Amino acid sequence: MFCEYFEARVCRSCPLIREPYDLQVRNKERSIRRVLASLDRPTSRRTPAHPPAIKSRFEWLPTYRSPETGFRNKAKMVVSGSKKSIVLGLAPNEKHPTGIDLQSCPLYAPAIHAAFTPIRAWLQRLGARPYNIPTAKGEVKYVLVSANPAGDLMVRLVLRSKAALHRVEHTWSELQAELPNLRVFSVNIQPEHTTVIEGREEIILSSERYIPMPGIGTDLWLAPGAFFQTNTAASQALYAQAALGAETPTGNRLGFILRSGWFCLCPEFRRGRASDWCRSRGTRY
Known part of the structure; x- marks a missing residue:
């Protein structure tokens, strides 16, 4: 599978991406058989007319093969950049001080891909500052998007505090108008400066939960x-x-x-x- 982010060396989350999928599956099959070998105690059967036969206790069914693209039903996007130029993707680093845009990641389901542009535009209209990790300042930390096979969406906005909550409460309906399949919208408050994405407080703003x-x-x-x-x-x-x-x-x-x-x-x-x-x-x- 081709991925522009992997080839550009900005995202290395899929280290086996250049290995053919058939080979990956065969390697996994061999690995799991080795792991379970200690649980499989074959029995020996001997009859006068036949030599000993070794029979495994396991029945190995065909391995399920996933679609290679468009299968992931959840996206966890770091919000970085600036109020007027939002970046959704990976956190900033030395080579990419404003963050790494991952909106075109081939793993995400089509409904999630379609949601990124309206979400980004709405965040820029919202005007809340993205959270800055080195300075621990700013409000918007993450956008978490989930989708089911029918294309229904759940969008969660992770904020550092409730400072921008009033603006979110009064404008999230604009996002819903652009995403008619948005069924659940909530705000999560994560005040801690930590790698833990979500906080304990969840505020559901949509009528559906x-x-x-x-x-x-x-x-x-x-x-x-x-x-x-x-x-x-x-x-x-x-x-x-x-x-x-x-x-x-x-x-x-x-x-x-x-x-x-x-x-x-x-x-x-x-x-x-x-x-x-x-x-x-x-x-x-």
């Missing part, structure tokens, strides 16, 4: 601050495979899925304390 994300048999409802796998298609395939495994009549389970929604749909989970944790992270079912 969730966007639906596809589950297995029912939708999951994603709230601000909740986690959902960033590759929607891959999570669907994962949940579907896990659902088939759950039908297997055995008392043993290897618990490898603990994210938004999956265990919340299990009666045993919903009766336990873990369901309270799930609700606290914004998952509705």
